[in-house]
Amino acid sequence: MRLRIEGLEKKFEKSNFDCGYALLNDYLKKQARQNVQRDLSACFVLLDDSDVIKGYYTLSANSIQRNEFQPELIVKLPVSYSELPTILLGRLALDTSIKGQGWGEILLMDALNRCYDISMSLGSIAVVVDPIDENAQSFYKKYGFLLLPDSGKMFIAMKTIEKLF
Numbered sequence: 001m002r003l004r005i006e007g008l009e010k011k012f013e014k015s016n017f018d019c020g021y022a023l024l025n026d027y028l029k030k031q032a033r034q035n036v037q038r039d040l041s042a043c044f045v046l047l048d049d050s051d052v053i054k055g056y057y058t059l060s061a062n063s064i065q066r067n068e069f070q071p072e073l074i075v076k077l078p079v080s081y082s083e084l085p086t087i088l089l090g091r092l093a094l095d096t097s098i099k100g101q102g103w104g105e106i107l108l109m110d111a112l113n114r115c116y117d118i119s120m121s122l123g124s125i126a127v128v129v130d131p132i133d134e135n136a137q138s139f140y141k142k143y144g145f146l147l148l149p150d151s152g153k154m155f156i157a158m159k160t161i162e163k164l165f
Ligand SMILES: CC(C)(COP(=O)(O)OP(=O)(O)OC[C@H]1O[C@@H](n2cnc3c(N)ncnc32)[C@H](O)[C@@H]1OP(=O)(O)O)[C@@H](O)C(=O)NCCC(=O)NCCS
Pocket: 019, 020, 021, 024, 091, 092, 093, 094, 095, 098, 099, 100, 101, 102, 103, 104, 105, 106, 130, 131, 132, 133, 134, 135, 136, 137, 138, 139, 142
């Protein structure tokens, strides 16, 4: 199958998108474009040859309180940074019709690659995700994401991403 990744546009077909999670389906169908137009997030979509959306992810500027990280991970960072700059990979979802064929990994790697490129011109120490459930958590864990102690969020350091590519 030939699929490509582009920024979300109105003309793309999303009405039948189904990743198995109503929250993530509704977000794409009802909220994603508005949030892009309001500069709250960027949304990238996986498209087939007929411009049908088969997957998507969102990115936003974000920060994490210093004390949310394990102390040993931030010991070298200046204490004047009470909030540490991060990029939020807010949502990532794949249509059930193409799950289990490697497209989830391709979408995640596209997101991490893009975050790494951004971090070259806008300082950012990590990519943060907020996994929807334990399945999502184990998916992210496989790629080196670590749990933040209290919030249920996970992160991967930009320095770790650098080694992925
Ligand atoms: C999570 C999701 C994006 C994964 O996509 P996918 O196409 O099923 O995954 P892939 O086929 O690319 O799998 C890539 C690797 O991850 C592994 N993997 C996939 N889902 C996994 C899970 N839940 N736990 C652990 N590993 C997982 C696969 O086994 C594969 O590893 P392998 O190459 O060593 O076999 C997809 O299942 C999805 O959209 N889920 C619903 C929404 C969701 O949970 N989003 C994530 C966070 S909100």
